[in-house]
Amino acid sequence: MRxxxxxxxxxxxxxxxxxxxxxxASGLAxxxxxxxxxxxxxxxxxxxxxxxxxVGDAAGVEVIAMDGLMPFLEDRIPVAAVLINAxxxxxxxxxxGVRFVYDLFAPRLLEVGQRSDGDQAATLDRIRTRKLKAxxxxxxxxxxxxxxxxxAAAWLERAGRDPKAVPTVLVPMPVELFESSPDAExxxxxxxxxxHWSRPGEWLDLVAGAAGDIPIEMVTGKHWGTxxxxxxxxHLSALIESGxxxxxxxxxxxxxxxxxxxxxAFVDLFDDTLERRLAMVTRSVVALATGxxxxxPPFTEIGSLVHGAGAGWVADPSQxxxxxxxxxxxxxDRGEVEGHGAAALALTRQVFEPKAATAPLAxxxxxxx
Amino acid sequence: xxxxxxxRLDAAPAAQGEVLGEWDVLPADLxxxxxxxxxxxxxxxxxxxxxxxxxxxxxVPVLVSLLGLGADDIAALGDDALxxxxxxxxVVAEAAAWDLASADRAWPDAMWLGPATASGVVERFLAGAxxxxxxxxxxxxxxxxxxxxxLHPWTAFDAGGSASRFRPALPSYIDxxxxxxxxxxxxxxxxxxxxxxxxxxxxxxxxxxxxxAEVVTVPGGPERAAATEVRDRVLxxxxxxxxxxxVESVPERPGPHRTAAVFTFLRGDA
Numbered sequence: 001m002r003x004x005x006x007x008x009x010x011x012x013x014x015x016x017x018x019x020x021x022x023x024x025a026s027g028l029a030x031x032x033x034x035x036x037x038x039x040x041x042x043x044x045x046x047x048x049x050x051x052x053x054x055v056g057d058a059a060g061v062e063v064i065a066m067d068g069l070m071p072f073l074e075d076r077i078p079v080a081a082v083l084i085n086a087x088x089x090x091x092x093x094x095x096x097g098v099r100f101v102y103d104l105f106a107p108r109l110l111e112v113g114q115r116s117d118g119d120q121a122a123t124l125d126r127i128r129t130r131k132l133k134a135x136x137x138x139x140x141x142x143x144x145x146x147x148x149x150x151x152a153a154a155w156l157e158r159a160g161r162d163p164k165a166v167p168t169v170l171v172p173m174p175v176e177l178f179e180s181s182p183d184a185e186x187x188x189x190x191x192x193x194x195x196h197w198s199r200p201g202e203w204l205d206l207v208a209g210a211a212g213d214i215p216i217e218m219v220t221g222k223h224w225g226t227x228x229x230x231x232x233x234x235h236l237s238a239l240i241e242s243g244x245x246x247x248x249x250x251x252x253x254x255x256x257x258x259x260x261x262x263x264x265a266f267v268d269l270f271d272d273t274l275e276r277r278l279a280m281v282t283r284s285v286v287a288l289a290t291g292x293x294x295x296x297p298p299f300t301e302i303g304s305l306v307h308g309a310g311a312g313w314v315a316d317p318s319q320x321x322x323x324x325x326x327x328x329x330x331x332x333d334r335g336e337v338e339g340h341g342a343a344a345l346a347l348t349r350q351v352f353e354p355k356a357a358t359a360p361l362a363x364x365x366x367x368x369x
Numbered sequence: 370x371x372x373x374x375x376x377r378l379d380a381a382p383a384a385q386g387e388v389l390g391e392w393d394v395l396p397a398d399l400x401x402x403x404x405x406x407x408x409x410x411x412x413x414x415x416x417x418x419x420x421x422x423x424x425x426x427x428x429v430p431v432l433v434s435l436l437g438l439g440a441d442d443i444a445a446l447g448d449d450a451l452x453x454x455x456x457x458x459x460v461v462a463e464a465a466a467w468d469l470a471s472a473d474r475a476w477p478d479a480m481w482l483g484p485a486t487a488s489g490v491v492e493r494f495l496a497g498a499x500x501x502x503x504x505x506x507x508x509x510x511x512x513x514x515x516x517x518x519x520l521h522p523w524t525a526f527d528a529g530g531s532a533s534r535f536r537p538a539l540p541s542y543i544d545x546x547x548x549x550x551x552x553x554x555x556x557x558x559x560x561x562x563x564x565x566x567x568x569x570x571x572x573x574x575x576x577x578x579x580x581x582a583e584v585v586t587v588p589g590g591p592e593r594a595a596a597t598e599v600r601d602r603v604l605x606x607x608x609x610x611x612x613x614x615x616v617e618s619v620p621e622r623p624g625p626h627r628t629a630a631v632f633t634f635l636r637g638d639a
Contacts, residue, residue, distance in 0.1 A: 109519070113577075113614050113635030120612045120637075128615070147521055150540060154518035158617070273575025274520050274552055274635075299523070 001369045002078040003039045005029050006069065008087035009225070010051060011041055012253035013058030019223050020173075020282035023253070024105055024144075025084050027174030029060065031358025037365060040076070042069065044088065051224055066091040073098050079369045082142070082361075086127070086134035094137060099368060101361070102138040103171075104152050110275035135159035140167040140364055145280040145301045171361050173282055174354035175289040179345060180261035182338055186331040189260055189292070190245070190267040191220035192283035200236040203269045203317040207295075208244055210327035216267075217259060218245040260290045264337045265330035267295045269317040276300060288312075289348040293340035295326045305351065311344035371495055372406045376413025384491040386410065396421040403429055408498040410434075410491060415442055419449040424511070427453050428504035428622060432494050434486050435462035435470060443470050454480070455510060456534045457503035459494045461486050475536035475545075504622045509581060510538035512619045512631045513555070517543065519615065520577050520633070522553035528568055532557030532581075552576045558583075561594060565606035569636075577614070578603070578634040584618075585628040596630050603634055610637025 007025030010016045018026075022043075029039040045065040048055050055063075064072055069091045073081050080099040083089065085106060092100060108127045112120050135141070136159045141152055153163035188211055200220075208216065220236070232240070239245055248259065260266060266287035270276055277299055284294045284302050293312035296303045306312045313326035330337060350356060371386030374394060386408075393399070394417065403409065403426045410432045411417045433450060435443060443451070443466060451470055454460070456477055460467060463484045471481070482490050513535050517525070525543045527533060532555040536545070543553075549571030556568055559582040572578050580603060584596040594602070600613055612635055619629040 109614055110635070113612065113637060124612070124614060150518040150542075151521055154515040157515055271575060272552075272573075274522060274577060275575065277523060277552075278521050 001037050001365060002076060003029075003032055003037045003365060004073060004076060004078045004081040005032075005039060005041045006081055006083050006088050007041055007043050008085050009043075009047060010055065011043060011058070011061055013041075013056070013061050014043075015056040015058075015252050015254075016051065016053060017224065017250035018253050019225075021084050021105060023175065023282060023286070024103065024173060027176075027354050028082060028084075028103070028171065028358060028361070030176060031171075031174045031354030031356075032362055032365070033060075034355035035358065035362035035366075037079075037362065040078075042072065047225070070095060070098075079365050080139065083134055086130035089130035089134040089137075092134075092137065099139040100134070100137050101140045101142055102134045103142040103144075104135075104148060104155070105142075105144055107148075107151065107275055107278040110273075110278060113275065131155060132159045135161060138166065139368075140169065142169055142171050142361060144171060144173055145278070146170060147278055147301050151278060167364055169360040169364055172351050172357045173280055173285045174357035175285050175348070175352050177345065177348055177353060178257045178261065178290045180291045180341075182264050182334055182341060183262040184334075186214045186264045186334075186337075187262070188214060188216045188265055188267055188327075188331065189263040189287075190216055190218045192268070200233050201271055201317060202235060202320070203323050204235040204239050206320050206323040207267055207269070207327050208239055208242075210324040211331055214331050216245045217248060217263075219248045219250070219256065219259065221248075221250045224250070257286070257290050260287055260292050263287075263292050264334070265295050265312065265327075266292045267327070269295060269297055269315065269323065271317060272297065272299050285348075285352055288344040289352055291341040291345045293330065293337060293344055295323075295330060305347060309343050309347040310340060311347050312340050370402075370406055371408045371410060371498075372402060373410045374412060374417050376411075376416040378413050380412060380486075384410070384488055384495055386495075391416050394418055400426060407500055408432070408495050410494075412486065414438070414446055414450060417450075419446070419453075422453075425622065427455075428507055429500055430457050430459075430494075430498035430503045432459045432461065432482070432491065435460060435466045436484070436486065438462075438466060440469055446470075452537075455503065455506055455537050456480065457499065457506055461490065473541065475533070475539075477533065506534055507538070508619050508621060509629060509631075510535040512617050513557070513579070513581060514539050516579055516615065516617060516631045516633050517553065517555075520553055520579070522551070522577070524551040524573075525553045525555055526551035526571050528554055528556045528571065529558075531555075549573075550576070554578050556580045559599065559603075565603040568603075569607045569611070572636050574636065576636055578607070578636070580632045580634070581619075581629060582632065583628055584630050585626070587626075587628060593628075596632075599630075600632060603632065607634065608636060611635065612637050 005025045009022040011022040011026040012018045029041045032039045041061045043063045080101050082101040084103045156163040268284045295313050298314040307314045315322040315326040373386040374389045376391045408430045412434045467481045526549045550573040554571045582599045586593045614635045615633040618627040
């Protein structure tokens, strides 16, 4: 069955740095293909243009201008078009034979609420309008975490839909396995894109202190599509200036995974906010799928999974002792690290591996064909 | 008109009203009657078709008798019936059954009418039953629930206890804390002279302030601030990065009026 996944960001197959939405599109495509679907990933030509750098051709990926999206869909007649977030909602409309699945991926309103750069009201209006349009048209809704069930139901009601009448399936972030085992010597990797909600706080000092002279690689840069430089905050700035960490700029996804591979832990901590509680933190999923245990807060859904599977250490960033203990554990006992890494891979096979993650969506699409 | 459902019971009706047996409540018969009823008394809830009621049918004040029911029956009634009850409704039950049914439902004690359906008890309920008041609470609770679901807060603080009348309808995963700070602060009734700065102080970093306010002056009613004034007043009292994330008006019944709105503010640069 033919399926189109509409990405609002670059996808890893293009060989560029990517972010969560592009990984999401690519992962959904991989999973649905494993279930026998014929999947094309569509990337907005305007996104490629804005990126401005070299973008590789990739099988199964088409770059098209979004004013051509509906003709493209009407020509291909897929069983469904899956929209990652609602960015492209302005470009789609009801058309006989075209079904839309809305992947309610990121809690965008809450993300914007973490900013204070003056244009949030207009941004919120645009996001709300697109979200309501996408939900109004959706034949089904995809969620990446259980906690978003109420969130999705509330928005469906806002869009005039009966939440019980719209099929809603849970599809965790699909990420391919990239098996690795811990290096001989301890090494930590820290970060991901610096976003307005990252809030690198005091815990950074604790991580650096507890790690002693163990190498820390920091992959903390600005996403190319972000117009304003997020404030790194005093703790991150001080850490960077101290020369204590090896700082790396954003890199293609394959390269990121090679940096991750063999690390004793991936440190993914942040302050407790409404936005972070609803987020399904992609960077941690990628680390787990690389066999790298994560140090993660207990208050996210990923934190619960990590705790349940023994795939790392949960530590509340507001509890200094917990952060220090987690870092100490992640940098001293290779056997423990190895055990957590194996648990991370087992958790990935069960939850995040693309075929497993997309099974409910693949089944729904099969019902429609 | 009061509808009294005696169902399979032989009991004589405990008050004035139209008495319905178990064959009188097929949805096609029941729903049109409910739309205009002043109150509904359900003496045999196990056989009453609660599942057929549409959301707006719950505007009618409901008295449910749990007399003679065991824990399993009460649990079975939870999803379709008990979960829907709000202040303005009432329960007749033995003390143990009341404790069981009211656990985790945030029902005020005033909803419990005691362990008997003696006519005086039912009549007192009927005398106080106010369909418009119940509809008003329900309409506000629905919008407040939606706004809170969008935030998925793990803790909330009920400023001044003003949200308590909506609590049975709000998400059950919320831990209502007795003292701030909380991820979300709810002001269930923003008084014209209230100082929003105190509300903002109760909001945890990265959190939200959810405010219900009456924003339309009804002819003959008290003067009320317009929605834009409420917005400006709350934002002016907030931290530098505070912003209005969402606002949703409350549809009133009966009629097309919208006199209240729920505002969701985010702390922004916490």
